[in-house]
Amino acid sequence: ARLPDHSLPQDVTPASFKAHLDACTRCPLGGCATQGVAGEGPRPAALMVVGEQPGDAEDLAGRPFVGPAGQMFDACAAEAGLDRGRAYVTNAVKHFKFAPRGKRRLHQRPGAGEVMACKWWLGLERSWVQPRLTLAMGATAALALTGSGERLLQRRGTVERAEDGGAVLLTLHPSYLLRLPDEAAAARARAEFTADLARAADFL
Ligand code: URA
DSSP states (O other), X not given: OOOSOTTSOSSOOTTTHHHHHHTOOSSGGGGTSSOOOOOBSOSSOSEEEEESOOOHHHHHHXXXXXXXXXXXXXXXXXXXXXXXGGSEEEESSSSOOEEEXXXXXXXXXXXXXXXXXXXXXXXXXXXXXXXXXXXXXXXHHHHHHHSOOSOGGGTTTOEEEOTTSOEEEEEXXXXXXXXXXXXXXXXXXXXXXXXXXXXXXXXX
16 A cells, blocks of 8 residues: 555656656756666565665665675674565665765765655655664664654664654664774674664564
8 A cells, every 4th residue: 555645756666666766856966876776675565774875886786785884784684683685675865975086986975955855765665665664774864764863873772753654763874883993882883783683673
């Protein structure tokens, strides 16, 4: 069943979703990225996992969470007993935002306006997936789902209500674990993230 939201695009189907993302002009990000990255996984699914935006590897592959953050997610999911293939995995923002630096493309955090513009697509995915629980990984996913930009570190491990009424478990972003310079802090953050993934796995 679809959510009764008439502002959602009516003519987009799961089969045409990627083509619509590729053609999206709701914000300027599509003009620089290689392609739009749609979520992947079963529809419906008991669990939806939401990240920030595609990274460099995802932009090239056209799939979510296949680069370093995805490898961290997969490693922690394996430890937590979370079967990624049974969850719908997507991002709050569907195009890679970056700043060119020579041959490299440096990740840039999407702005609130880009997050708001892209919520339209996330809402459509949510109407297809109808998750019982959504795992919001990082501040951007938390903002897109709950509308609140309050500090994520104070909210992680808690369940909040999404703007559309669903339950959202807030957790860290896997790239945050990769960036922590202090070994003890990184190990602690990884244990917290893995514990949140184990809670999410209980919904599958
Ligand atoms: N980071 C994200 O938030 N999503 C991806 O798909 C990859 C990296």
